[in-house]
Amino acid sequence: MPSVQFLGNKEKLLPWIFSFVPTSTLQKPLRFLDGFSGSAVVSYEAKRRGFQVTSNDLLQSCWQSAAGLIENGTNTLSLAKAERLFERPTGASEMMRRLFAGRFFTESEAGLLDSFRSNVEILPAATQALAMAVMNRALTRKILMGHFAHCQALRYAADPTRIRRNPSIAKPIQQLFFDLLPEFNQAVFDNGLAHRAHNMDLLELLHDEADFDVAYFDPPYCMSHSDYQSFYHLLETFSRRWTNKEFVGGTNRYWPPLGTDFDKKATVIDAFGRLFKLAAPIPLWLISYNDRSYPNVEMFHNLLLATGRTIEVHRYQYQNSRGGKGSVKGSHEILFVARNE
Numbered sequence: 001m002p003s004v005q006f007l008g009n010k011e012k013l014l015p016w017i018f019s020f021v022p023t024s025t026l027q028k029p030l031r032f033l034d035g036f037s038g039s040a041v042v043s044y045e046a047k048r049r050g051f052q053v054t055s056n057d058l059l060q061s062c063w064q065s066a067a068g069l070i071e072n073g074t075n076t077l078s079l080a081k082a083e084r085l086f087e088r089p090t091g092a093s094e095m096m097r098r099l100f101a102g103r104f105f106t107e108s109e110a111g112l113l114d115s116f117r118s119n120v121e122i123l124p125a126a127t128q129a130l131a132m133a134v135m136n137r138a139l140t141r142k143i144l145m146g147h148f149a150h151c152q153a154l155r156y157a158a159d160p161t162r163i164r165r166n167p168s169i170a171k172p173i174q175q176l177f178f179d180l181l182p183e184f185n186q187a188v189f190d191n192g193l194a195h196r197a198h199n200m201d202l203l204e205l206l207h208d209e210a211d212f213d214v215a216y217f218d219p220p221y222c223m224s225h226s227d228y229q230s231f232y233h234l235l236e237t238f239s240r241r242w243t244n245k246e247f248v249g250g251t252n253r254y255w256p257p258l259g260t261d262f263d264k265k266a267t268v269i270d271a272f273g274r275l276f277k278l279a280a281p282i283p284l285w286l287i288s289y290n291d292r293s294y295p296n297v298e299m300f301h302n303l304l305l306a307t308g309r310t311i312e313v314h315r316y317q318y319q320n321s322r323g324g325k326g327s328v329k330g331s332h333e334i335l336f337v338a339r340n341e
């Protein structure tokens with residue numbers, strides 16, 4: 001898996017998380033649900049370890065990573081096809097230029113994104129998702145801090161001190177894309193099983209199916225950098241080609257946001273209650289949490305105990321600040337392991 005840059009991603013914690021997951025074998029593969037898949041790095045590790053993976057995230061820009069690298073096991077994007085994505089088509093939409101030129105990109109870069117977004121649709125679905133995943137990754141490299149909830153991108157990209165520390169912010173988008181493409185192509189692999197990537201509210205997905213052996217839940221940590229739609233609004237607008245939205249604030253984020261009950265204090269406890277009911281048929285749950293979220297660890301533990309499962313609580317202390325979602329030095333990452341045995 002190419003290295004990820006997604007707030008709250010679990011790339012560094014994979015060995016720790018998977019030490020609590022049983023082994024899956026080709027003779028008897030286990031079905032693994034990654035319910036809040038984000039960067040898809042956990043799904044990818046599960047696929048690598050021989051699980052049959054179902055990935056899901058509310059954000060379409062996250063779904064593209066899972067569709068391109070988890071569900072897709074065979075299709076890569078050739079250099080020749082990739083080059084054509086940057087040609088100027090006739091009648092390309094001007095969405096990115098209109099919304100984000102002068103905020104995050106120059107006029108010509110934003111125009112290039114409009115061309116890419118129109119052209120990418122001629123690719124078959126799996127390759128299209130892969131191409132979008134590469135572009136989303138290129139865009140987070142281009143913008144300092146890797147998210148779109150600030151308005152400093154163009155200022156930083158012209159600041160020699162910042163550029164020395166992070167040369168990517170001054171590189172052309174097209175170059176960032178072609179730097180990343182070989183890594184993504186190499187990461188496409190088939191583990192012999194059929195995988196799926198969904199783009200929906202996890203509660204709706206579980207309503208339709210809960211036929212899994214293991215579920216990994218890594219929800220937004222409520223009250224601790226949980227507003228993923230503000231951080232990644234630009235990728236979502238780019239992916240969905242939003243037209244039926246307002247665009248608000250200095251960053252021009254779309255409004256209203258997609259509905260999720262996991263990132264608001266008023267609704268989060270009820271959302272977990274519904275999640276635990278719907279996931280009842282799944283024998284093993286692993287739930288990532290941290291000690292700066294609402295409800296706090298003790299309350300959350302009590303909610304889990306009320307399900308009647310056996311609960312283990314494991315802690316991992318961050319040694320260095322990695323930014324985002326409370327993963328600051330001294331804070332603890334928690335993993336609840338809930339078994340129905």
Ligand SMILES: C[S@@+](CC[C@H](N)C(=O)[O-])C[C@H]1O[C@@H](n2cnc3c(N)ncnc32)[C@H](O)[C@@H]1O
Pocket residue numbers: 006007008009010011035036037038039040041042056057058059062200201202203218219220221228259260261262
């Ligand atoms: C902590 S991040 C997951 C990080 C991921 N495990 C990784 O390693 O990259 C939480 C994710 O939950 C997603 N999300 C929020 N509400 C959701 C919902 N109701 N259903 C599905 N996904 C949701 C967010 O879009 C975000 O990508």
